[in-house]
Amino acid sequence: MSARIIDGKGFAEQLRARIADAVPPFCAAAGRAPGLAVVLVGEDPASSVYVRSKHRATVAAGMESFEHRLPADTDQETLIALVDALNADPAVDGILVQLPLPRHLDAQAVLLRIDPDKDVDGFHPVNAGRLATGLDGFVPCTPLGCLMLLEDTLGDLSGMDAVVIGRSNIVGKPMAALLTARSATVTLAHSRTRDLPGHVARADIVIAAVGIPNFVKGEWIRPGATVIDVGINRTDDGLVGDVDFAGAASVAAAITPVPGGVGPMTIACLLRNTLHAAHRRTGLATADLP
């Protein structure tokens, strides 16, 4: 194995420590802590685990965590009324509705209802539009975390060839927009892409967000490339990414492991977005924040 292993876990711990350091000065200026509200409908086990870790991380950073757990049979009106109440609550800076919602609920309508300036997940079309047009807004946490790891590993990304595999609204599309804004030359690949190995072979940066275990093969990777594996797939062999790690690590210059790579960055970036939301809503400067 020759690749440097990108330590997302360590990077995320440092980021969380810097965020925690920025909380007391905010509290002193605003007279309250930054607040994050998380809404969970139903008892999906994976979602419950995510919500619990978000709560713990929020409290550990010195922020206020407001948890709203609603029964699985909650109707659309009740959920919308809760979002409206959180939009209006001055103690709440960030609102996150944990996905997926039970099937009888219209997730799109719920996400559209969140005040874009409290949309710390960055899923509201207003924030997607801000990202696409280079305005300040909230960027989805997972691609933001990937960008931080990439810039920490490579420095200036301008002029680099990047291939993003997967075009979801949560990962692939915002990732491509972020890389474009950093002046990389971006190919956004998906299930209809012809000759994916050919695209990957030209890339300095490969981001895999597909959801298929070990999908990206080591022999596709250009020697010296940097590989970011977003995939989280539960298999009989445990948790694996979307990249054949052993194969890719033997040719890449740097690669994220699964677990311990991109995963821990997502929650750290959620706290980062909440800190920024709190500052913006209070009229405080964000320039020196992590």
Ligand code: NAD
């Ligand atoms: P998604 O299912 O919404 O999107 C998958 C994308 O992969 C689609 O755009 C599809 O076009 C593309 N795709 C499917 N088959 C393909 C093929 N054969 N060739 C090329 N592209 C193909 O998934 P998502 O929400 O973007 O998540 C992707 C992965 O990232 C999943 O494993 C998910 O668990 C993981 N994930 C991790 C985090 C984290 O915090 N680390 C956050 C979100 C998602």
